[in-house]
Structure formats: structure tokens, C-alpha cells
Amino acid sequence: MGSNGKPSKRISLYLQVKDTIIKRIQEKIWKPNSMIPTENELMEEFNVSRTTIRQAISFLVQDGILEKKQGKGTFIKPGIxxxxxxxxxxxxxxxxxxxxxxxxxxxxxxxxxxxxxxxxxxxxxxxxxxxxxxxxxxxxxxxxxxxxxxxxxxxxxxxxxxxxxxxxxxxxxxxxxxxxxxxxxxxxxxxxxxxxxxxxxxxxxxxxxxxxxxxxxxxxxxxxxxxxxxxxxxxxxxxxxxx
Known part of the structure; x- marks a missing residue:
């Protein structure tokens, strides 16, 4: 992240978003079973494209850290x-x-x-x-x-x-x-x-x-x-x- 809290260009943007989400889970800012912010909210916070947000979330879903629930949103899986x-x-x-x-x-x-x-x-x-x-x-x-x-x-x-x-x-x-x-x-x-x-x-x-x-x-x-x-x-x- 840059000094202003936004992603820097040195590392792929989706990796920076992914690492930030993991850090928030570790620090219990986002807790198990809770829903993470929407794509639009994450796009605005990180100042990145929808594609970048979806790529970061997709990797976290594959890793078993996040779980998508149809019609509800994306949640932090318990027991991880x-x-x-x-x-x-x-x-x-x-x-x-x-x-x-x-x-x-x-x-x-x-x-x-x-x-x-x-x-x-x-x-x-x-x-x-x-x-x-x-x-x-x-x-x-x-x-x-x-x-x-x-x-x-x-x-x-x-x-x-x-x-x-x-x-x-x-x-x-x-x-x-x-x-x-x-x-x-x-x-x-x-x-x-x-x-x-x-x-x-x-x-x-x-x-x-x-x-x-x-x-x-x-x-x-x-x-x-x-x-x-x-x-x-x-x-x-x-x-x-x-x-």
C-alpha cells in the first residue's frame, strides 16, 4: 500500500487487495460469519476496478477463506x-x-x-x-x-x-x-x-x-x-x- 493507504503499483493490485482482506480477518476487524463490504464499496475504498476486486475475492474463495452466498453477499468462513x-x-x-x-x-x-x-x-x-x-x-x-x-x-x-x-x-x-x-x-x-x-x-x-x-x-x-x-x-x- 502507498502512504495514502491506496494500492501501489509495485505489486499486482489484486494481491494487495487480497492481502489487506486477510490482514483484516487476522486482526478481527472482519469476523467469522460476517459479510465483507460489497464490490462497489471495495472498489471505492481501494480505488481499483471491479475486475481487480473480483480477482482478489475469487482467490480467497478458492483458498477457503471467503464464501459466496447467492443473493446475500460474500462472507468470512468460520473455522478457518x-x-x-x-x-x-x-x-x-x-x-x-x-x-x-x-x-x-x-x-x-x-x-x-x-x-x-x-x-x-x-x-x-x-x-x-x-x-x-x-x-x-x-x-x-x-x-x-x-x-x-x-x-x-x-x-x-x-x-x-x-x-x-x-x-x-x-x-x-x-x-x-x-x-x-x-x-x-x-x-x-x-x-x-x-x-x-x-x-x-x-x-x-x-x-x-x-x-x-x-x-x-x-x-x-x-x-x-x-x-x-x-x-x-x-x-x-x-x-x-x-x-
Whole structure:
């Protein structure tokens, strides 16, 4: 955007309009289930053509962020996460910020010493145990993600003292004086296995967004290795790039 709030020419106009709409959803200026302004109102605000507005909205509809309702207008779809890279948040925090009620179902929890790759990621000795917690995550009672988190044994024991169906891990850590400093996250696309599809209520082979996160404490000790597999139609990432 230019200094006057209007689109600049350096980036395609429809992309600027699209990014502004996403930002307003993220900042809860426009909330889930609410109708966005009309084409004429958006044309006047952004000082662009109807074609530009329709192109921006079309992409957001394809991305599953907006939904057109015949004879009514264009609405913000509920249950869609529009997350931002650069902020360390848990599932529940992101859900609440998006106006969605989060909940969980514990699938399994175990203490094991057999997962060498996970222990290596957490920089643990080969003979040390880790705690593995797997949960199905819900947004407004709709299953949206499968979460598998691995923790060093001392931290995992703290979590296992809680109700893992409702526990918010980062809050528990902070309550016990453990503060997360930063994290590294890798994002990739995969296809759902039959078991994953059954849990998420989708077709086998449907696209999932796989996110792998390693979180570090104040002493730069890796204390969390979590893999979350999201339904592609329930999670979107927005990334703001500057040049």
C-alpha cells in the first residue's frame, strides 16, 4: 500500500487487495460469519476496478477463506485459521484469535526410549526417555488437525499430570516457570493416510498441511518437537514480506 493507504503499483493490485482482506480477518476487524463490504464499496475504498476486486475475492474463495452466498453477499468462513509466520503460538491461542472454539481428544500418550530420531531432534542422550502425546484437535467441534508432540521426560511428566483432553501445553509450561524463547518451523504438503482421513473425516489421499515445530527454552534447550497435520481446507498461512 502507498502512504495514502491506496494500492501501489509495485505489486499486482489484486494481491494487495487480497492481502489487506486477510490482514483484516487476522486482526478481527472482519469476523467469522460476517459479510465483507460489497464490490462497489471495495472498489471505492481501494480505488481499483471491479475486475481487480473480483480477482482478489475469487482467490480467497478458492483458498477457503471467503464464501459466496447467492443473493446475500460474500462472507468470512468460520473455522478457518489464518495464521501468521513469525509468532510462536499454540493451537488454542490461534483458534481463539480467529474466533474459533478449540478442543481436543487424546489419542494416546506414552513414555518411550525407542524413538531415536525424535530424541536426536530434542538433543537428548540415546538412553533417555521421551513423552509422546497424540491428540485430535477440533475447531468448533469439527476435527481439523492431528497433533503429535514429543517432550523430554522431565517436561513430559509435568504435562501428564494434567487433563490432556483440555490441556494447553504452553500455559502449563509457563505456570511451571518454563518459558519458550523461540522456535523453528517447517511446512510441507502431504496426503492423508487412511487412518488420518478417518480421524479428520476426509477422503484418503486428501491434501494435508504438515507443520513440524521445534521450540526452545531460555537456555536454548529444545523442549518441544511437534508435528501437526492440518486439513488443507481449515488452515491458511499468511506471510508478509518486505523489500
Amino acid at each position: 485459521f489464518v495464521g501468521s509466520l513469525g509468532k510462536l503460538k499454540g493451537f488454542a491461542e490461534e483458534a481463539i484469535e480467529n474466533g474459533v472454539f478449540p478442543s481436543s481428544k487424546l489419542l494416546q500418550v506414552q513414555t518411550t526410549g525407542n524413538l531415536q530420531a525424535e530424541k536426536s531432534t530434542l538433543k537428548l542422550p540415546i538412553d533417555e526417555n521421551i513423552v509422546v502425546i497424540e491428540r485430535l484437535r477440533f475447531a468448533n467441534q469439527t476435527p481439523v488437525a492431528i497433533e503429535r508432540s514429543c517432550w523430554p521426560n522431565d517436561i513430559g511428566k509435568l504435562l501428564m499430570n494434567e487433563d490432556l483432553n483440555s490441556a494447553t501445553f504452553y500455559e502449563i509450561l509457563e505456570r511451571n516457570g518454563i518459558t519458550l524463547k523461540h522456535a523453528k518451523e517447517k511446512i510441507s504438503a502431504i496426503n492423508a493416510t487412511l487412518m488420518e482421513a478417518d480421524l479428520l473425516g476426509i477422503r484418503r489421499g486428501q491434501a494435508l498441511l504438515k507443520m513440524e515445530r521445534v521450540s526452545y527454552g531460555n537456555d536454548d534447550r529444545p523442549i518441544e518437537f511437534t508435528t501437526t497435520k492440518f486439513r488443507h481446507d481449515t488452515y491458511q498461512y499468511s506471510i508478509e514480506l518486505m523489500r
